[in-house]
Amino acid sequence: MNDDKQAMEAPVTWKRLAEQVAGQHWPAPALYVVATPIGNLGDLGLRAWQALRQCDVIAAEDTRSSRPLLDAWDIRTPLMAAHRHNEAAAAEAIVQRLEAGQRVALVSDAGAPAVSDPGARIVRRVREAGFPVVPVPGPSAVITALMGAGVTSDENPAFVFAGFPPPKQGARRKWLQRWSTLPAPVVMFESPHRVRATVGDLLAVCGPARRLSVARELTKRFEHIETLWLGDAADWFAADSHRSQGEFVLILHEEEAAEADDLDPQAAALLEALLELMSVRDAVKVAAKVSGAPRDALYALALKRGEG
Numbered sequence: 001m002n003d004d005k006q007a008m009e010a011p012v013t014w015k016r017l018a019e020q021v022a023g024q025h026w027p028a029p030a031l032y033v034v035a036t037p038i039g040n041l042g043d044l045g046l047r048a049w050q051a052l053r054q055c056d057v058i059a060a061e062d063t064r065s066s067r068p069l070l071d072a073w074d075i076r077t078p079l080m081a082a083h084r085h086n087e088a089a090a091a092e093a094i095v096q097r098l099e100a101g102q103r104v105a106l107v108s109d110a111g112a113p114a115v116s117d118p119g120a121r122i123v124r125r126v127r128e129a130g131f132p133v134v135p136v137p138g139p140s141a142v143i144t145a146l147m148g149a150g151v152t153s154d155e156n157p158a159f160v161f162a163g164f165p166p167p168k169q170g171a172r173r174k175w176l177q178r179w180s181t182l183p184a185p186v187v188m189f190e191s192p193h194r195v196r197a198t199v200g201d202l203l204a205v206c207g208p209a210r211r212l213s214v215a216r217e218l219t220k221r222f223e224h225i226e227t228l229w230l231g232d233a234a235d236w237f238a239a240d241s242h243r244s245q246g247e248f249v250l251i252l253h254e255e256e257a258a259e260a261d262d263l264d265p266q267a268a269a270l271l272e273a274l275l276e277l278m279s280v281r282d283a284v285k286v287a288a289k290v291s292g293a294p295r296d297a298l299y300a301l302a303l304k305r306g307e308g
Contacts, residue, residue, distance in 0.1 A: 055103040058105045082122060092125070142249065145249035158184040159184050165188055180206050188252070192244055212227070215248065216246040217247065232285070280299070
């Protein structure tokens with residue numbers, strides 16, 4: 001199908017689908033928990049669009065942040081504030097609206113409400129009051145990062161979402177120590193002004209031979225997903241100042257068993273020679289490139305040598 005024909009048919013297709021979704025069952029009263037885009041306005045789902053249009057009010061984490069999305073999609077539904085500082089009062093106001101027979105939508109600044117965002121308290125209060133809660137799924141930074149990093153598989157789909165690390169180093173290292181021992185990839189969020197400190201603490205806690213996936217600016221123009229060894233992470237950030245900008249999802253890979261004793265003797269000998277001349281990180285990098293030996297096993301041997 002050529003581009004001109006696609007352009008002509010798109011509005012017809014959109015109108016037909018919109019009418020089908022609008023004609024679905026929209027219970028009232030009910031709380032609609034609606035996932036919104038994490039960066040790309042085009043990621044709002046058709047059902048989410050209709051839910052936001054059909055509700056009597058939208059309870060938003062930040063009404064100023066939600067307004068551009070609503071304007072872009074021509075959603076005229078009025079807004080009310082529902083954030084962590086007024087969540088209890090907002091929950092009661094929402095219950096009153098439900099008692100009056102209204103539909104209420106709940107949104108966060110981005111992604112899924114009540115998942116590392118305000119909203120869970122509102123959902124619980126609404127359920128306790130006996131009203132239905134209708135989740136409308138959509139964009140998720142956690143799932144988007146996992147999709148792009150490839151750290152799970154259908155044979156081993158496990159992962160853990162840990163949220164934001166503590167802001168202070170001492171508490172953060174204890175927190176990372178606890179999460180890093182789990183037998184699954186650990187997904188966490190981090191802000192741009194703390195990401196390098198957190199990655200440094202991951203190195204201190206887990207050592208250089210642990211892999212990390214860094215996902216930044218997901219769904220936006222400068223989206224970037226990189227998988228690297230913790231031993232190389234500081235240099236990777238330092239190589240380009242843009243790599244510390246944006247919102248981050250970090251995925252700490254599951255610890256792999258590294259058998260240093262199973263290394264090819266020639267690779268082990270090469271590493272031993274290189275360690276006399278350069279740092280562990282550089283020696284491992286060169287030895288892996290020259291010999292083809294697994295980097296995690298080379299790291300394990302280098303660390304074992306350092307302990308001897």
